[in-house]
Amino acid sequence: MTIAQQTPSQNEIQKRTAPPRNGRWSGFRHLLGARMLELVREKEVVFWVFVFPLLLALGLGFAFRNKPADRTTIAILAGPNAAHIQELIQHSPQKNAIRSEIVDDVQAAKGLRLGKYDLIVAAISADQVEYHYDPARPESVQSHVEVDSALESAAGRKDVLATSVVVSSEPGSRYIDFLIPGLLGMNLMNSGMWGIGFALVDMRQRKLLKRFVATPMRRTDFLMALASSRLILMVVEVGLLLGFGILMFHMRVLGSFFTIILIGALGAVSFGGLGLLTASRAQKIESVSGLINIVMMPMWILSGVFFSYERFPATVQTFIKLLPLTALNDALRATILEGSSLVSQTGRLSVLVLWGGLSFILALRWFRWT
Amino acid sequence: MPAAIECRDLRKTYDGKVEAVRGLSLAIEPGECFGLLGPNGAGKTTTIEILEGLLEPTSGEVSILGRSWKANARELREYIGISLQETRLSEKLKVRETIELFASFYTQPRSTEEVLSALQLNEKSDALVGNLSGGQKQRLAVATALVASPRVLFLDEPTTGLDPQSRRQLWDIIRSFQHDGGTVLLTTHYMDEAERLCDRLVIVDHGQVIAEGTPTDLIERLGGHHVVEFALAGNGHGDTSAWQSLPSVDSVRSEDGVICLNVREPHRTIPALLERVDQQAAQLERLNTRQASLEDVFVNLTGRHLRDE
Numbered sequence: 236m237t238i239a240q241q242t243p244s245q246n247e248i249q250k251r252t253a254p255p256r257n258g259r260w261s262g263f264r265h266l267l268g269a270r271m272l273e274l275v276r277e278k279e280v281v282f283w284v285f286v287f288p289l290l291l292a293l294g295l296g297f298a299f300r301n302k303p304a305d306r307t308t309i310a311i312l313a314g315p316n317a318a319h320i321q322e323l324i325q326h327s328p329q330k331n332a333i334r335s336e337i338v339d340d341v342q343a344a345k346g347l348r349l350g351k352y353d354l355i356v357a358a359i360s361a362d363q364v365e366y367h368y369d370p371a372r373p374e375s376v377q378s379h380v381e382v383d384s385a386l387e388s389a390a391g392r393k394d395v396l397a398t399s400v401v402v403s404s405e406p407g408s409r410y411i412d413f414l415i416p417g418l419l420g421m422n423l424m425n426s427g428m429w430g431i432g433f434a435l436v437d438m439r440q441r442k443l444l445k446r447f448v449a450t451p452m453r454r455t456d457f458l459m460a461l462a463s464s465r466l467i468l469m470v471v472e473v474g475l476l477l478g479f480g481i482l483m484f485h486m487r488v489l490g491s492f493f494t495i496i497l498i499g500a501l502g503a504v505s506f507g508g509l510g511l512l513t514a515s516r517a518q519k520i521e522s523v524s525g526l527i528n529i530v531m532m533p534m535w536i537l538s539g540v541f542f543s544y545e546r547f548p549a550t551v552q553t554f555i556k557l558l559p560l561t562a563l564n565d566a567l568r569a570t571i572l573e574g575s576s577l578v579s580q581t582g583r584l585s586v587l588v589l590w591g592g593l594s595f596i597l598a599l600r601w602f603r604w605t
Numbered sequence: 606m607p608a609a610i611e612c613r614d615l616r617k618t619y620d621g622k623v624e625a626v627r628g629l630s631l632a633i634e635p636g637e638c639f640g641l642l643g644p645n646g647a648g649k650t651t652t653i654e655i656l657e658g659l660l661e662p663t664s665g666e667v668s669i670l671g672r673s674w675k676a677n678a679r680e681l682r683e684y685i686g687i688s689l690q691e692t693r694l695s696e697k698l699k700v701r702e703t704i705e706l707f708a709s710f711y712t713q714p715r716s717t718e719e720v721l722s723a724l725q726l727n728e729k730s731d732a733l734v735g736n737l738s739g740g741q742k743q744r745l746a747v748a749t750a751l752v753a754s755p756r757v758l759f760l761d762e763p764t765t766g767l768d769p770q771s772r773r774q775l776w777d778i779i780r781s782f783q784h785d786g787g788t789v790l791l792t793t794h795y796m797d798e799a800e801r802l803c804d805r806l807v808i809v810d811h812g813q814v815i816a817e818g819t820p821t822d823l824i825e826r827l828g829g830h831h832v833v834e835f836a837l838a839g840n841g842h843g844d845t846s847a848w849q850s851l852p853s854v855d856s857v858r859s860e861d862g863v864i865c866l867n868v869r870e871p872h873r874t875i876p877a878l879l880e881r882v883d884q885q886a887a888q889l890e891r892l893n894t895r896q897a898s899l900e901d902v903f904v905n906l907t908g909r910h911l912r913d914e
Contacts, residue, residue, distance in 0.1 A: 256713050265709035269698055276697040276733075441693035449659060449689070450753070451682035452710040605659060 262452050266460035274430075274464065283429075284472060288422045289479050292415060295541070296484055299410040307378035308334045309354040310343035316358035320386070327385035333378075343367075353378035362390075412487075415480040416567040417540040422472055423499060424534065424560050427506025428513065428527045430465055435514035436523040445605045454604070462507055469503040470496060477571070489574030497577065498570060501584060502563040505591030509559070512594040515601040534560035562586035607671030609635045609757050609788035610656055615665035617651050617812075625651040626662070627812035633790060633805075635756075638783050640799040640806030641792040642899065644909070648812035649792040650690055653761050656790065657687050670756060683711055686750030688743075690761040696735030700726055700745055703734055707749040715754045724748045724778060740771025747778060758782055760791040764798060776802055796899040808903060815906050823902045827855075832897050833866040833874060838888040851877050856905065867897060867905075 274280050311317045317337045324335050335356075338346065346352040347367070353375045355367035364386065368375035388394075438444045447457060473495060480486035488495075513530060517523040537544060537551075538560035544552060555561050562583040569575035569583075577584065610633040617626040626648045633639040641649045654660040656667055658674040658681065667674060672681050694703055701717060708714035721727050724744045729737060737745065743763060750758060760779070764772040779802060783789055793799055799806050800820045808816040808823070816823055824830060845859045853870040868874045871894050882889055904910055 257709060257711060261709040265706045269695065269702060269706045272702065273695055273697045442689055443692060443694065445659060446687070446689055446692045446694075446749070447710075449657060449682070449687040450707060450710040451679055451712075 260456075263456040263460055266452075266457055267463050270460055270464040271467065274468065280430075284422070284426050284468060285475060288418050288472070288476055292411070292418055292476065292479060293483065295414055296411040299414075306332055306334055307353045307374065307381055308336070308351065309356055309378060309382055310346055310352040311335050311337045312343055312355060312357040313337050313339050314358055316361050319361060320356060320358045320364065323389040324382070324385050327389040329381055329385040329388075333382060333385060354382055356382060409484075411480065411484045412572055413543070413568070414541065415476060415484075415486060416571050417564050419473060419476050419499070420502065420538070420560055420564040420567055421535065421540045422476065423469060423502040423563065424506050424531060426468060426472065427465060427503055428510045428531060430468070431461060431507045431510030432514040432523055432527050433510075433520065434461070435511065436517045437520050439514075439603070439605075440518065440520055448604045458511075462504065465503050465507050466500055469499050473499045488571050490570035494570050494577055495567070498563070498566045498584070501587050501591070502559075502567075505559050505563070505587045505594075508591040508594035508598065511598040511602070515598045516603055534558050537561070539564050557586060559587055559590040562590075606635060607668070608632045609637065609670060610639070610790055611666075611668045612656060613666045615652065615655060615667070616663045617648075617655060617660065618663045625812055626655070629665075629809070629812065629814055631807065631814075633788060635788050636783065636786055637804050638779065638789040638791070638802055640803035641790065641809055642794070642796070642799045642806050642903075643792075643809035644794060647809045649794075649809055650761055651812075652809070653759055653790065653792055657685070657759050658682075683713075683753070684755060685757045685759060686753040686755030687759045688746045688750045688761065688763055690765070692746055694734050694742070694745065694749070696733060698734055699731050700734060700737070701730040703745060704748055704752050708752045711753050713754065714752050717752065720748050720752045723751065723781070725774065738771075740767050740774065743767055743771065743775065744778070747775065751778075751782065755787065757788045757790070760789065762792055762794070764793070764795065772798070796903070800899055806899075808899075808906065810907055816902065820899060823899060824897050827867055827897055827902050827905055830897050831868045831871045831894055832901060833868050833871055833878070833892070833894045834863050835878070835892040836863045836890040837882070838890045848878075848881075851881065858905070860904075863891075865901075867901070868894075 311320050321335050321337060324330065324333050327333075336352075343352065343355045347355055347369075353368065353372070357365045357367065359365055366379050366383070368379055370376055435444070438447075448454065477486075477488060477495070481488065509530065510527070513526045514523055517526060534540075537547070537555045538558050539555075540560070544555045544561065547555060556565075566580050566583045566587075569580060610631065613630045615626050615629045616624070618624050629648070629652055631639075641652060643649050651660065655662045655665075656669070658667075658669075658678060669681055670684055674681065698706070701721065704717045704720055708717060708720075721730050724747060726741065726744060726748060729741055734742065734745065747760070747763060750760070758779075763779070764775050767775070776798070779789055779791070789802075791802065803820060805817070805819050806823075807814045816826075818826070845857055845864060848854065848857050848864060848866060851866070851874050853868055853873045855867045855869060857867075858865050866874065866878075875892075875894070878892075879889075900910070
C-alpha cells in the first residue's frame with residue numbers, strides 16, 4: 236500500500252471556507268510590479284538601457300556630422316619658392332578650404348605621419364611643384380585634388396567646362412539617420428539578452444527561482460511578467476531614442492509610430508526568447524555573461540549597427556541577413572526612414588518570428604527552475 | 606488523521622554516483638516540531654527538498670497532508686511554507702513589497718501587516734531588502750513562508766550564521782507558529798537548537814537515520830544525563846576503559862587528552878574518581894560536570910563532532 240492511498244479522506248483537510256482573496260492575475264500583477272520597481276531602482280540598468288544609447292547617439296552623431304566643406308591642412312617644404320606657393324594658394328578660389336604651413340622636411344614628414352597634414356607640397360622651382368601623400372588615405376587624395384586645382388587656377392589656368400555643385404544633406408540621408416535605427420535595434424538586443432537572460436540566471440543563482448516555484452506561483456505568469464516588463468521598457472527605449480533623434484538632429488520619421496512599436500515589440504520578444512534560451516541551463520552569472528557575449532558579438536559587427544553590411548562580400552551577406560539583429564535593423568530603417576509598410580517586410584519579420592519562436596520552444600524544453 | 610509529513614525508503618542518487626539519501630523514512634504528526642539533525646553533507650537539504658517537492662527522489666514515497674506531489678502539487682503548494690537555505694531575495698525591493706509579492710501567489714494569504722508584526726519587521730517594512738541585517742533577512746525569508754498561512758512549515762537551517770539574539774527571535778517565531786497548530790520540519794546542525802525546539806528528531810548521517818526520538822529520549826539512551834570530564838597532569842591516563850569500572854558510569858570516551866564519562870549519578874561517581882586518582886598518585890588538571898547534550902549523543906553514535914568538516 237502506498238502512503239498516498241493510506242491517508243484518509245480529503246474532507247479532513249478541507250481548507251478555509253472563506254472566499255479566496257487573491258484573483259487569477261494577482262501573481263502576475265505583483266511579479267510585473269516587482270520587476271519594474273527593481274529595474275527602476277537599479278541605477279546601472281537605467282544607465283545602460285536609457286542613458287548609454289543616447290550618449291552613443293550624441294557622440295557618434297557629432298563625430299560624423301556633415302561638416303561644412305572639410306578644411307585640409309598641408310605642409311609646404313621650406314625653400315626659396317615656399318612663400319610664393321603659399322601666396323598662390325591664398326589667392327586661389329579654394330583659399331578658405333586650405334590651410335598651409337611652411338615647415339622643414341623633418342616636421343613635414345612627421346606631421347604627415349601623424350595625420351596633422353594631409354599633403355606635403357615641395358616647390359622644386361617657381362613653376363614646378365611636387366606632391367607627397369599616401370594614396371590609401373582618402374583625405375590626402377582629396378587634398379591633392381583640391382590643392383592642385385587651387386595652384387593651377389591661381390597660376391592662371393582657364394577652365395574649359397563650366398561646372399556647378401548642388402549641395403545635398405537632407406535629413407534622411409545623413410549618417411545620424413542611418414545610425415539611430417541601428418542603435419535602436421542594438422539596444423533592443425542588449426536589453427532583451429541581458430534583461431531576460433542575465434536576470435534569470437541571476438535569480439537562479441540566488442535560488443530565487445527555486446523559492447518562487449516552491450509557492451503556488453504559475454510559471455507562465457512569471458515568464459509573462461518578465462516579457463511584459465521588457466515590452467514596457469521597449470516602448471520607453473524607442474520613444475527616447477527617436478525623440479532624441481528628432482529633437483537633436485531634426486531626424487524625419489516617415490513610418491507610423493504604431494508600426495515602429497510593433498516592430499520593436501517583435502524585436503524585443505525575439506531577443507527575449509534568445510535570452511531565455513541562453514539562460515535555460517547556466518547556473519552562474521559568469522557563464523551566462525560569456526554566452527550572451529558570444530551570441531551578440533557577431534551581430535554587433537555584422538548586422539549593420541554602425542556601418543552598412545553592404546561592405547561585406549555578397550556571399551557573407553546572405554548569412555548576415557538571416558541574423559535577427561540584421562532583420563530588426565533593416566525593418567526599423569525601412570519603416571523609420573522610408574515609411575515602408577509591415578506587409579512589404581514579411582521576409583525580415585519572419586526571420587525575427589522564427590528566431591524568437593524557435594528559441595522559446597527550445598528554452599521551455601531545457602529550462603531549469605532550480 | 607493523516608501524518609503531516611510522511612516518507613518511506615527515500616533514496617536520492619546524483620548522477621548515478623553520489624548517494625545523498627540512502628533509504629530514509631519519517632512520519633511527522635500534525636502539530637509537531639520535528640528536527641533533521643546532522644553534520645554538513647549528511648543529506649539534510651536533499652531530504653527536505655524532496656519533501657518540499659522541489660527534487661525528485663530516485664526512489665521512495667512522499668506524502669504531505671495525505672497528498673502526493675505527483676497528483677496534487679498545486680494544491681499542496683497552497684498549504685506549505687518554505688524557507689530554503691540561503692535564498693537571496695531581491696535587494697531592490699522593500700520588505701513590505703517582498704511579502705506582498707509572495708502573498709500574491711496564494712489564494713488566501715495572511716495579511717501583510719499581520720506577518721510584519723508577527724516577525725517584528727514593522728519598523729523595517731519600508732527598508733530595502735539589501736539594507737537589512739543577516740537576522741532581519743532571515744526573518745524576512747521566514748515571513749515569505751508564513752504569509753502563505755501554511756499548515757506545514759519547512760525550514761532549512763533557519764538560524765545558520767545568525768547571532769544569538771536573532772536565533773532566539775526566530776525560535777520564538779517558530780514556537781508561536783507551532784502553538785497555533787502548525788507542523789514544523791526543520792534541519793539544523795545546532796544541537797542546542799534541536800533540544801530547545803524539537804518535539805522529536807532524527808539524527809542523520811551519510812543519508813541515513815542513525816537515531817530517532819525526543820531529545821530527552823536520545824540523551825537517556827546515551828545512558829546518563831550527566832557528563833564528567835577530567836584531565837590528568839602529564840599524559841598518564843592509562844587505559845581509558847579502566848574508568849568504566851567506576852560506580853554509575855555508563856560509557857567512557859577520550860578526546861584530546863580529556864576523559865569523558867557518561868554518568869547517571871555524579872554524586873556517586875566523583876568521590877570514587879577522586880579516590881582512584883589519589884591511589885594512582887596522579888594529579889587532576891581539570892574536572893567538570895555538565896548535562897549531557899545531543900552533541901554527546903552524536904559523538905557517541907558516530908565518533909565525530911557535528912561541526913567537524
